[in-house]
Amino acid sequence: MNTFNVLWLQSGGCGGCSMSLLCAESPDLIRTLEGAGINLLWHPSLSEQSGGEVRRLLERCARGEVQVDALCVEGAMLRGPGGSGRFHLLAGSGRPMIAWVRELAAVARHVLAIGTCAAYGGVSAAGDNITEACGLQYDGTLAGGLLGEGYRARGGLPVINVAGCPTHPNWVTETLMRLALGGFAAEDLDGFGRPRMYADRLVHHGCLRNEYYEYKASAEKASDLGCLMENLGCMGTLAHADCNSRLWNGEGSCTRGGYACINCTQPGFEEPGHAYQQTPKIAGIPVGLPTDMPKAWFVVLSSLSKSATPRRLKENAVADHQVVPPTLRKGKP
Amino acid sequence: MTRIVVGPFNRVEGDLEVTLDTARGKVRAAHVNAPLYRGFEQILQGREPMDALTLAPRICGICSVSQSVAAASALADAMGLAAPENGRLATNLILANENVADHFTHFYLFFMPDFARENYRGRAWFPAVEKRFKAMRGEAAFEAAAARAAFLHLMGYLAGKWPHTLSIQPGGSARGVDEAEKTRLHVVLRQFRHYLESRLFGAPLETVAALDGEKALDRWRGEGAAGGSDFALFLQAADDLKLERYGRATDRFLSYGNYPLAEGRMFPPGVWHRGLQALDIAAITEDVSHSRLGGVPAQLPPAEGVTLPQADKEAAYTWCKAPRLAGEVAETGALARQLVDGHALIRELVANSGGNVRNRVIARLLETARVLIAMEDWVRALKPGAPFCHHGSMPAEARGVGLAEAARGSLGHWLHVYKGRILNYQIISPTTWNFSPRDAQGTPGALEQALVGTPVAQGDEDPVLVQHIVRSFDPCMVCTVH
Numbered sequence: 001m002n003t004f005n006v007l008w009l010q011s012g013g014c015g016g017c018s019m020s021l022l023c024a025e026s027p028d029l030i031r032t033l034e035g036a037g038i039n040l041l042w043h044p045s046l047s048e049q050s051g052g053e054v055r056r057l058l059e060r061c062a063r064g065e066v067q068v069d070a071l072c073v074e075g076a077m078l079r080g081p082g083g084s085g086r087f088h089l090l091a092g093s094g095r096p097m098i099a100w101v102r103e104l105a106a107v108a109r110h111v112l113a114i115g116t117c118a119a120y121g122g123v124s125a126a127g128d129n130i131t132e133a134c135g136l137q138y139d140g141t142l143a144g145g146l147l148g149e150g151y152r153a154r155g156g157l158p159v160i161n162v163a164g165c166p167t168h169p170n171w172v173t174e175t176l177m178r179l180a181l182g183g184f185a186a187e188d189l190d191g192f193g194r195p196r197m198y199a200d201r202l203v204h205h206g207c208l209r210n211e212y213y214e215y216k217a218s219a220e221k222a223s224d225l226g227c228l229m230e231n232l233g234c235m236g237t238l239a240h241a242d243c244n245s246r247l248w249n250g251e252g253s254c255t256r257g258g259y260a261c262i263n264c265t266q267p268g269f270e271e272p273g274h275a276y277q278q279t280p281k282i283a284g285i286p287v288g289l290p291t292d293m294p295k296a297w298f299v300v301l302s303s304l305s306k307s308a309t310p311r312r313l314k315e316n317a318v319a320d321h322q323v324v325p326p327t328l329r330k331g332k333p
Numbered sequence: 334m335t336r337i338v339v340g341p342f343n344r345v346e347g348d349l350e351v352t353l354d355t356a357r358g359k360v361r362a363a364h365v366n367a368p369l370y371r372g373f374e375q376i377l378q379g380r381e382p383m384d385a386l387t388l389a390p391r392i393c394g395i396c397s398v399s400q401s402v403a404a405a406s407a408l409a410d411a412m413g414l415a416a417p418e419n420g421r422l423a424t425n426l427i428l429a430n431e432n433v434a435d436h437f438t439h440f441y442l443f444f445m446p447d448f449a450r451e452n453y454r455g456r457a458w459f460p461a462v463e464k465r466f467k468a469m470r471g472e473a474a475f476e477a478a479a480a481r482a483a484f485l486h487l488m489g490y491l492a493g494k495w496p497h498t499l500s501i502q503p504g505g506s507a508r509g510v511d512e513a514e515k516t517r518l519h520v521v522l523r524q525f526r527h528y529l530e531s532r533l534f535g536a537p538l539e540t541v542a543a544l545d546g547e548k549a550l551d552r553w554r555g556e557g558a559a560g561g562s563d564f565a566l567f568l569q570a571a572d573d574l575k576l577e578r579y580g581r582a583t584d585r586f587l588s589y590g591n592y593p594l595a596e597g598r599m600f601p602p603g604v605w606h607r608g609l610q611a612l613d614i615a616a617i618t619e620d621v622s623h624s625r626l627g628g629v630p631a632q633l634p635p636a637e638g639v640t641l642p643q644a645d646k647e648a649a650y651t652w653c654k655a656p657r658l659a660g661e662v663a664e665t666g667a668l669a670r671q672l673v674d675g676h677a678l679i680r681e682l683v684a685n686s687g688g689n690v691r692n693r694v695i696a697r698l699l700e701t702a703r704v705l706i707a708m709e710d711w712v713r714a715l716k717p718g719a720p721f722c723h724h725g726s727m728p729a730e731a732r733g734v735g736l737a738e739a740a741r742g743s744l745g746h747w748l749h750v751y752k753g754r755i756l757n758y759q760i761i762s763p764t765t766w767n768f769s770p771r772d773a774q775g776t777p778g779a780l781e782q783a784l785v786g787t788p789v790a791q792g793d794e795d796p797v798l799v800q801h802i803v804r805s806f807d808p809c810m811v812c813t814v815h
Contacts, residue, residue: 012371014811015346016394016496022438023495028479030469040469044343048446048468051339051795078369081644088369091340091350123391127376130642166394166496222507223722248494250486257493257500258507262387275381277499320509320721 004036004069004180007061007104008043008114011088011097012124012133013075016166017115018045023249024169036177041066055092062103070179071108071153072172073101073136076117076124077146080132087131098146101136105147109155110179111136112162114172119161119193120145120267127271135161137193141267155179157186161193165264170246171198192267194240202291203236203254203261206244213237215309216302217317222277223258226317230286233277234260237290241265334361339795340368342803344443346395347810349768351780351803352650353796355789360799363777363784365768370625370652373815374640377758382408382727382750385758389746390497392760393812395438397496398431399739400746400812403760407748409503411733414725418595420505422711423491423721425592425599426518427501428737429704429711430487432591433525435740436667436697437484439807440533440563441466441477444694447800448570458569465563473563476532484525490514504723511717518712526705534702535562541702545677547685550695564698568691576691579787580802582779583662584687586669587612587766589745591738592707599707600738603673604658605683614734616659617745619761623770625649631773632657635747636732638759652814655769655778656761664688664779665742665766666806668696676703688783690805697740697807729753739763741807762812780806 010018022045024032033040042049042057049057060066077098078087085096093100105111113136116122120140125133135145137159143149145159152158160179162171175195178184190199204210212218212227219226228234236244236254239261243253254261262276263269274280280287289298312324340350350366373392377385389404390397402424409415416424446468453459465471485495491508492498500508510518526538534541535558544550554565571577589612590602604610619638622631627643635656643649657663668688671679678699682692727750735746742763749757769778777785780803789796 010348012369014391014394014397014496016391016397019394019397019496022442022478023482023485025479025482028475028482030474030478042343044341045346046442046469046474047343048450050343050800051341053795054341054343081642084644086644087642088348091342091348091366091368092338093341123376123388124371126388127372127379130372130375131370165391221722221724222502223505223509223720225509247489249489249492250483252489252493254493254499256489256508257491257498258509259493259499262499276384276387278381321511321718 002037003039005039005041005067006070006072006176007041007068008072008074009097009101010044011073011075012078012131013115013117015074017074017172018043020166021169021172024173029169029173032173033176036180038176038180041068051092058100058104062107064107068104068108070110070112070176071104072112072114073118074114076121076133077101077136078131078133079146080130083132101146105151105153108153110157110160111153112160112175113137114162115167116163116165116264116269119163122165123270125270138267158189158193160189160195163192163194163265164241165269168198168243168246168248171195190240194265198242198246199240199265201240201242201245203239203241203243204290205242207236207255209255212313212317214305215313216306217309217313220318223320224318225320225322228255228260229279231279232260233262233275233279235263235288236261238288239263239265337794339799342800344446345804345808345810346393347813349803349808349810351784351799353784353789353799358788358790360784360787360789363781364650365770365778365780366651367653367768367810367814369810369814370642371811371814372642374758374760377755380755382411382748382755385748385755386499386502392815393809394496395435396431396739396741396744396809396812398428398492398498398501399737399744401498401501402428402737403735403744403746405501405503406735406737407733407746408727408735409733410735411731411748411750412503412725412727414504414723416505417720417723419716419719419721420723421593422715423506423508423510424501426487426708426711427492427498429592429708430485431495432740433701433704434481434485435807436701437477437481439740440694440698441473443807444804445473445567446471447797447804450797452797456570456573458566458573461566462570465566480525480528484521486521487518490518502722504725506721509717509721510715515712515715515717522705522709522712529701529705533563533698535559535565538702538706541699542706544699546681550678567694571691576801577686577689579798580690580783580805581687582664582783585661585663586672586688587658587663587665587743588670588673589736589738589743591670600670600674604663605669605672609673613659614736617761618657620655620657620772622655622773623649623651624654625652626654635745635759635761636749638747638757640759651770653765653768653770655772656766657772662769662776662779662782663766665763666693667700667740668693669742670738671696671700690801693805727753741809742766760815762809762815764806764808764810764813767806768808768813
């Protein structure tokens with residue numbers, strides 16, 4: 001098997017996508033990658049090399065002496081102040097990270113934006129965006145970003161946006177494995193450059209609160225068991241990710257953890273235009289309709305299902321533990 | 334005088350550059366530069382106060398929960414809200430899970446791989462260290478990573494995911510636990526205990542927690558399975574390299590205390606400087622005289638703090654502010670927590686050799702054992718069916734302070750709500766204390782002092798001893814430059 005070299009850089013972000021990546025399981029991260037012939041040339045959390053060894057490695061990669069099959073960039077691209085990139089000078093090099101990324105992206109076979117910051121700017125670009133943060137090939141929902149809309153890596157693909165805040169470890173490992181094993185094509189990316197293997201799902205799929213959703217039995221406050229959509233800001237019916245069918249840290253997900261999906265795989269999630277944990281409403285009806293749902297039907301179905309909510313769901317929805325268990329039917333089914 | 338610029342440092346969170354002025358084979362002065370600016374204090378201004386629960390954890394991917402706890406505490410303080418017992422226990426468990434996992438990650442993946450570098454080949458302990466800790470190839474890269482991932486299943490149950498949870502609320506936890514889940518939490522903890530006892534310590538956690546001095550530590554190392562443990566292997570290398578002689582800072586230690594219980598914090602707050610002193614939060618200021626931040630008086634208390642980037646400021650060499658406690662430099666972390674708490678082994682180690690590379694690592698491992706034992710108690714104390722979260726409302730105008738301990742030390746959030754929005758939000762993170770630049774008096778920060786006197790061979794551009802000293806603080810640079 002040919003070795004597939006991965007170089008990993010971090011810039012304007014929290015490092016959480018790397019920390020999440022380390023949660024890869026069955027097998028652990030290194031064995032998972034090894035199994036697909038993936039070699040980490042350098043990763044900031046895992047490699048031995050530091051300082052001069054790293055600077056020389058980056059220079060050799062830039063000169064094409066070491067092949068970079070995948071350049072993974074974690075964290076937003078900080079173009080400020082005033083376009084100078086001086087909000088992040090790579091330590092020891094005195095050079096803006098955005099200059100390193102441009103140079104390495106020109107030689108890499110594939111470029112991956114790891115996490116929503118690297119993909120679109122993410123939380124790093126929130127508010128007035130003092131740091132002039134953007135993604136590798138997007139600035140929020142607008143194509144462009146650091147590398148420009150027309151950028152294509154040597155392998156022919158645009159930047160692959162493994163968006164998420166943080167990313168699920170398997171989104172990253174499986175994308176890398178598919179690239180290493182071959183056959184990953186432009187059709188495998190969605191309209192925001194995300195791998196469709198996880199972005200063609202909705203967070204709603206597999207949500208344990210689906211029965212509450214069906215009957216519009218809604219949570220009213222944090223720790224309630226009911227559906228989080230009507231009051232507590234949940235965007236699981238809109239969010240493109242498989243968080244409730246591919247779980248986190250064993251058996252977790254945001255909605256299983258008791259809180260709303262904030263649509264963190266989406267460009268612009270950092271500025272939802274309302275408080276994260278509150279659903280914006282017009283005339284008592286949530287503004288954000290479920291994906292592919294016509295408004296009139298949603299309103300009709302909601303009021304119908306609300307009038308049919310079983311007592312069990314109504315009471316459990318506003319409790320922090322199940323107070324009414326499902327009725328036991330005795331006798332033959 | 335020769336000047337060398339060291340960086341990027343890996344196996345620290347985020348980017349770091351250290352400038353060393355050396356003469357006659359020793360470091361004479363060090364300047365620590367956090368070369369990245371992020372702007373969270375500006376991002377938070379103008380937001381709905383509760384949005385801090387979503388945004389603040391995203392300051393950091395490795396101390397994410399600590400940021401959540403500090404934010405929730407600041408909001409709770411402003412709202413006058415207290416959590417029910419279950420909420421307190423669940424929050425403690427989530428925070429302890431992160432802190433212990435961070436200690437574990439630091440030891441196995443960040444700190445120890447430096448001892449498996451080629452320059453140590455030939456040392457008696459090298460073959461064993463290389464086998465266990467070689468970066469990406471040693472046994473630890475596989476099995477410790479797997480043990481860590483399994484331990485973090487606790488997050489899956491209690492926090493939905495890690496990093497970046499929203500389970501932690503001002504009034505407790507949004508995630509109740511039922512009896513079945515409580516049982517599974519026990520299983521997660523038992524599994525991790527097994528790893529610690531079989532590989533890290535070669536002894537029951539209780540034995541490690543009960544070590545009451547250097548003699549007890551030496552005796553323990555000589556006994557049975559303990560001798561072949563990873564902890565003993567570290568101590569062997571530390572003895573050989575005399576790591577207790579390196580990395581000493583000011584020996585003034587700060588802890589906000591951690592894990593609130595009904596009877597107070599499990600580790601109490603305090604300051605240690607040749608003896609235990611009370612912690613006066615009002616004595617904390619931040620100085621920006623050498624930071625690329627401008628437009629303000631050089632020193633302000635965090636409640637009045639201002640953050641305005643100024644990339645071209647003269648004499649400035651970092652994006653990090655310089656926090657001071659009553660004008661003094663302080664070191665924070667597991668060593669400070671255990672010292673302030675009064676653990677006998679740590680008190681004796683510091684009395685004999687101060688804060689240094691070896692003692693920081695010992696304190697971290699000792700704390701790992703102590704906290705895991707406490708976590709088992711907290712799971713037992715959870716009461717499914719009783720409330721996990723209380724509720725309140727935010728006044729239109731309010732102030733709040735949230736203090737927590739991340740794995741790497743004291744973390745504080747200072748919140749000011751005005752007309753229902755965040756007017757000001759100031760954060761002092763652990764590595765801001767430890768890796769602070771010089772202040773207006775020219776006094777260097779803790780790491781800057783700790784590096785002075787370190788031997789550096791002529792022509793060595795990345796001295797490994799410097800790496801040990803830097804990593805002994807378990808730095809988190811992304812928090813530092815929030």
